[in-house]
Amino acid sequence: MNLILSLIILFLSLSFTKVIGAEVNIYSHRQPFLINPFLEKFTAETGIKTNVVYATKGLAQRLKAEGKNSPADVILTVDIGRLYIYDDLDLLASIDSDVLDKNIPQNLKSPENKWVALSKRSRVIVTSKNRVNQGEISKIEDLANEKWKGKICSRPGSHVYNRALMASLILSLGEKAAEEWAKKFVANLSRRPQGNDRAQVKAIFEGQCDISIINNYYFGKLKYSEDTKQREWAKSVRLIFPNQGAEDRGAHINISGGGVAKYSKNKKEAVALLEFLSKAQSQKMYGEINFEYPVNPSVETTEELKSWGSFKSDSLPIISIAQKAYDAQKIIDRVGW
Secondary structure: OHHHHHHHHHHHHHHHHHHHHOEEEEEEOOOHHHHHHHHHHHHHHHOOEEEEEEOOOOHHHHHHHHHHHOOOOEEEEOOHHHHHHHHHOOOEOOOOOHHHHHHOOHHHEOOOOOEEEEEEEEEEEEEEOOOOOOOOOOOHHHHHOHHHOOOEOOOOOOOHHHHHHHHHHHHHHOHHHHHHHHHHHHHOEOOOOOOOHHHHHHHHHHOOOOEEEEEHHHHHHHHOOOOHHHHHHHHOEEEEOOOOOOOOOOEOEEEEEEEEEOOOOOHHHHHHHHHHHHOHHHHHHHHHHHOOEEOOOOOOOOHHHHHOOOOOEOOOOHHHHHHOHHHHHHHHHHHOO
């Protein structure tokens, strides 16, 4: 009896040590201040230590060069185009998880279960409250109307956020109509494409233009900025979730997402992290920390995001946006966006 009891204690001790000693290595395109609160809660809940390598560029190339010797277990990215690069280079492992199957809609994950979306962001129209009347613009297509000539500003079209939008227009309108839209849109610009999304809101505030396109969370960052000037920029604009008509497709969305590295040495822990990020607590945190929308359909958006208005999102399979990125870039180059 004592021998059996000793063996049970030894087994439990070894199991406990394994959990405490477990770790997961993350290659992240997400800035540390955005992802660290999630990782701290994950470690507190599971006992799994997290190690993060952060970079805006070059991680896919690094992972490919490392091959089977790579320490990476999880990849976290901030755009479907960037996530698709890992898939296209065959750097991701197939994921088998009932939790992720339940929490992530089919159109927001890889058909081969190589990656999943973890949060959504909408590409929205912002307009001057004083110089554009409410209701004058309701669709992305409206930005091609010549009445807005000299009234629109934009970051470069080749940025991944605008390239993804262009890809969605190809899928929705067809390539010919999408290029015609892009030509007219560029003809309406008040200045050459420049700056980031925040800079477009600033330009509206300063009167350099009246209309732009930004990711929704930049509005939240400006609204709650420690810089009083940036809060004034946010107050000067109105958010429009485009293409909301009963028969229309809905607003274009993009994602942040993640996958398991093909040669991960800690696949169980890697999947556990992705599952954790898909659950209610984490999904709410995406809204609280970065003004992003949940991908888990059972989780409500935060009260702050609700105050900006509800919206219907485009239901295109998100992978199709990445697959049309090359064609989108060709149009962007041809029209000079």
